Amino acid sequence: MVYYGSMKHTNYHLLSKKYPDQWVAVESRSGKVVGASKSAKLAYEQSQIKGIKVPLMMKVPKEYGTYILIASSV
Numbered sequence: 001m002v003y004y005g006s007m008k009h010t011n012y013h014l015l016s017k018k019y020p021d022q023w024v025a026v027e028s029r030s031g032k033v034v035g036a037s038k039s040a041k042l043a044y045e046q047s048q049i050k051g052i053k054v055p056l057m058m059k060v061p062k063e064y065g066t067y068i069l070i071a072s073s074v
Contacts, residue, residue, distance in 0.1 A: 012060075021062045025055035 015024060015033070025035035025047035034055055035046030047055040 015060050016063060019060045021060065023057060023059055025052065025057055027052050028054075028056050 019033070019036045022036050022038055023040040023043040024033050025043045026032065027034050027047070034050045034052045035043035037043040037046065040057060040059075044055065044057060
C-alpha cells in the first residue's frame with residue numbers, strides 16, 4: 001500500500017480478487033473497505049452503519065489487468 005497525504009491508497013488487485021464485480025465503499029483515510037455489495041446503495045448503507053459519512057465509492061471490475069488507451073488522429 002502507498003500513502004499519499006492523509007489518504008492510504010487501496011490495492012486494487014486485492015479488491016478485484018475479494019470483491020469482483022461489486023461496489024465497494026472505502027474509508028478514505030485508512031483505505032479500509034467499509035461496505036461491499038452488487039448494489040452501490042447497499043454498499044453505501046453499510047458504510048453509514050459503520051459511521052463513515054462520506055465513503056469513496058467504486059465499482060470493482062471482474063478482472064484486474066492492464067488497459068491500454070490508444071489515441072488516433074484519424
